[in-house]
Amino acid sequence: MPVRFEVTDRWWPTMGTRALDLAEKGVQLSSGEKAEAERERQSRERRLASPPFVRRDQIKLEKSSHRGVYIGDIVSPDIGLATHMLSAEIQHIPPGVHTECHRHGERLVHVMTGTGYSMIDGVRYDWEPGDSIHIKTGVWHQHFNTGSEPANFFVSSAARLLEQMVAYPLVYKGDNFSDVSDDFQPEHPFGLGPQEIVPVDPNEKWNSSVHMNRKERVDALEKRSRESRTMIKWNQAKIERSQHKGDFKVALIEPVLGFDTRLVTLSIHQMPPASYTETHKHEEAVVWIRTGRGYSIIEGERYDWQAGDCMHIQPGVWHQHFNTDPERVSQHLAIMPTPLLEQVASFVGLEVVEEDEPESIPENYTPKLPWEYDYSVPWPKKP
Numbered sequence: 001m002p003v004r005f006e007v008t009d010r011w012w013p014t015m016g017t018r019a020l021d022l023a024e025k026g027v028q029l030s031s032g033e034k035a036e037a038e039r040e041r042q043s044r045e046r047r048l049a050s051p052p053f054v055r056r057d058q059i060k061l062e063k064s065s066h067r068g069v070y071i072g073d074i075v076s077p078d079i080g081l082a083t084h085m086l087s088a089e090i091q092h093i094p095p096g097v098h099t100e101c102h103r104h105g106e107r108l109v110h111v112m113t114g115t116g117y118s119m120i121d122g123v124r125y126d127w128e129p130g131d132s133i134h135i136k137t138g139v140w141h142q143h144f145n146t147g148s149e150p151a152n153f154f155v156s157s158a159a160r161l162l163e164q165m166v167a168y169p170l171v172y173k174g175d176n177f178s179d180v181s182d183d184f185q186p187e188h189p190f191g192l193g194p195q196e197i198v199p200v201d202p203n204e205k206w207n208s209s210v211h212m213n214r215k216e217r218v219d220a221l222e223k224r225s226r227e228s229r230t231m232i233k234w235n236q237a238k239i240e241r242s243q244h245k246g247d248f249k250v251a252l253i254e255p256v257l258g259f260d261t262r263l264v265t266l267s268i269h270q271m272p273p274a275s276y277t278e279t280h281k282h283e284e285a286v287v288w289i290r291t292g293r294g295y296s297i298i299e300g301e302r303y304d305w306q307a308g309d310c311m312h313i314q315p316g317v318w319h320q321h322f323n324t325d326p327e328r329v330s331q332h333l334a335i336m337p338t339p340l341l342e343q344v345a346s347f348v349g350l351e352v353v354e355e356d357e358p359e360s361i362p363e364n365y366t367p368k369l370p371w372e373y374d375y376s377v378p379w380p381k382k383p
């Protein structure tokens, strides 16, 4: 379960925001914390300089290195957006054209126009407008536009984050290493004396329980992914009231519907005619206008929108949406990094208990680093 917390003046969402806040208050900081505060100051400048709004006429379809696909970047650094985790683009496949078979990280695909099918992990999924497809991590897939109309997909992901993580897999070059004789006796790190070294895998001398267990866990995750849902058809989508007071929600690619999304989710927010939401803030989000017209107030600025425009909501930025059409609903596709935050980043910052006064350090205290003490254990130490 994600950590739940209330916002207090002793809570900072990241260590950087804390360092900058304390620096501004004149609190003594370590040189590392000072550098952190400076980095946060610069990144705050970048966030403020980043346009929170992409007009649809800024989205251009271009021939891309992906054969068969024209790409129209929406939430992308090449139009000056300081994105953190999320990306969004239009992928356009001309009539009768199909893509290469390929694979990559998690992508959420929403079919806007066109008809055809995708081969995903050997299974055929026929699609038409309103359908949504979860391309799972590392799964081979290929899209075929079999209709007479161009296919336009709205494709979103946390590709930016994955690149920053540089999740480079372990690869061996295949050259030599110094194998150790079987009667070598390694030292117990804490002096427990001679230890019996039993291979964890009888067929593989160089392996560890950590690695074997990791493989088992990865296999279990892959199994869970394979058994999860890949597609939701337009007529399977359900509309309900949402946690945003006054609007309605249509879950598309969400765990509640059986999708094993690891990074991002996709849903539609629907605002009734002539209505508006409460002002709120949250993690980074991409809000793409599917239908309707209205405006949003983002950090005090007004941005008028129509179908095809996109909002890139920065983490922690106040915003409020208004549907100005007196007769028609507006519909927004929303991309949120919710599964990712639930699993790994529900509490990245720091909060302190105000009343908790630590013991004060004596004036004449001189700190020492660990290697100034003898912490190595004489070997063999008796248990």
Ligand SMILES: [Fe+2]
Pocket: 102, 103, 104, 107, 135, 141
């Ligand atoms: Fe793909």
Ligand SMILES: [Fe+2]
Pocket: 280, 282, 285, 313, 319
């Ligand atoms: Fe929002």
